[in-house]
Amino acid sequence: MESGAPAIIDVHGLTKRYGGRTVVDHLDMRVERGRIHGFLGPNGSGKTTTIRMLCGLLTPDEGSGSCLGFDIVRQARRIKREVGYMTQKFGLYEDLTIEENLFFIARVYAVPNAATRVQATLERLGLASRKTQLAGALSGGWKQRLALAACLLHDPQLLLLDEPTAGVDPKARREFWDQLHALAEGGLTVLVSTHYMDEAERCHRLAYIAYGRLLAQGTAAQLIAAAGLTTWSITGPRVGAMAIALRDQPQLHVASFGNALHVSARSETELEAALAPWSGSDMARARIDTSLEDVFIALMQGATDNYAA
Numbered sequence: 001m002e003s004g005a006p007a008i009i010d011v012h013g014l015t016k017r018y019g020g021r022t023v024v025d026h027l028d029m030r031v032e033r034g035r036i037h038g039f040l041g042p043n044g045s046g047k048t049t050t051i052r053m054l055c056g057l058l059t060p061d062e063g064s065g066s067c068l069g070f071d072i073v074r075q076a077r078r079i080k081r082e083v084g085y086m087t088q089k090f091g092l093y094e095d096l097t098i099e100e101n102l103f104f105i106a107r108v109y110a111v112p113n114a115a116t117r118v119q120a121t122l123e124r125l126g127l128a129s130r131k132t133q134l135a136g137a138l139s140g141g142w143k144q145r146l147a148l149a150a151c152l153l154h155d156p157q158l159l160l161l162d163e164p165t166a167g168v169d170p171k172a173r174r175e176f177w178d179q180l181h182a183l184a185e186g187g188l189t190v191l192v193s194t195h196y197m198d199e200a201e202r203c204h205r206l207a208y209i210a211y212g213r214l215l216a217q218g219t220a221a222q223l224i225a226a227a228g229l230t231t232w233s234i235t236g237p238r239v240g241a242m243a244i245a246l247r248d249q250p251q252l253h254v255a256s257f258g259n260a261l262h263v264s265a266r267s268e269t270e271l272e273a274a275l276a277p278w279s280g281s282d283m284a285r286a287r288i289d290t291s292l293e294d295v296f297i298a299l300m301q302g303a304t305d306n307y308a309a
């Protein structure tokens with residue numbers, strides 16, 4: 001699934017254990033220059049832990065590889081200096097203005113030519129006209145943009161963003177992603193974790209993790225093709241009862257989308273057999289293209305919980 005572009009992140013067998021639990025389990029990941037890589041998976045699947053190992057903040061228990069050409073174990077300090085890492089928590093000062101926050105960060109990280117860098121970053125992210133606003137008075141979307149600006153001050157080649165738009169409204173999320181695409185156009189590489197499906201669809205490549213194990217990696221089209229699912233959309237008064245009945249069948253992947261029920265399976269024959277008892281003049285069904293969300297539901301349902309023990 002490699003395109004031949006240079007790897008900014010190339011790691012193999014990355015593993016992290018806490019107590020007796022393996023929370024990241026022999027994970028291989030390759031991230032290419034100038035692309036936006038989405039990192040998806042359910043809560044607690046190991047995304048933050050992986051990101052922290054990649055940027056040198058956590059030492060893996062097993063595994064090896066490089067990030068920005070530096071060894072993730074032996075040169076962790078170099079990596080920390082070279083990446084922009086945005087954590088899930090807004091870590092800026094609410095009683096400082098946008099500009100004061102950026103100057104503060106520039107001083108803490110000893111960014112050379114701070115005044116020039118702050119000005120350039122304000123303009124790069126469309127924050128210049130708001131620079132005197134207090135961070136605490138900003139909407140969620142603008143706060144995230146300021147946090148992104150703080151990560152970019154030292155001009156990193158790689159951004160690691162951990163759920164940067166959680167809780168942000170759809171318009172602000174779209175603008176944030178327009179910004180990410182503009183940065184990627186300029187050669188920046190982005191690894192971004194998200195739970196939002198519309199954001200997954202905006203990534204050049206995706207990785208899906210569950211229970212610490214990487215289950216799929218590639219473009220959206222590659223993930224959909226590799227899943228090999230047939231999907232039907234069913235509507236009618238009995239879809240509620242149908243969902244309850246079909247969810248017990250392990251070969252089926254079932255999810256409600258508004259008034260419609262999506263049912264997917266690898267085997268068309270098994271799918272037909274499962275749906276047959278539910279046919280009738282009150283139920284309408286149509287074969288649809290399998291969506292990324294259908295694929296993630298199937299991957300999640302097929303994953304085994306290695307934490308449960």
Ligand SMILES: Nc1ncnc2c1ncn2[C@@H]1O[C@H](COP(=O)(O)OP(=O)(O)OP(=O)(O)O)[C@@H](O)[C@H]1O
Nearest residue numbers: 018019023041042043044045046047048049050163
């Ligand atoms: N310092 C720690 N000590 C013990 N367990 C930890 C520690 N950090 C993370 N974990 C556990 O490791 C697992 C993976 O956590 P992680 O935060 O990496 O998941 P995640 O995919 O980022 O989740 P979310 O989508 O909710 O942010 C979780 O079960 C979590 O409770």
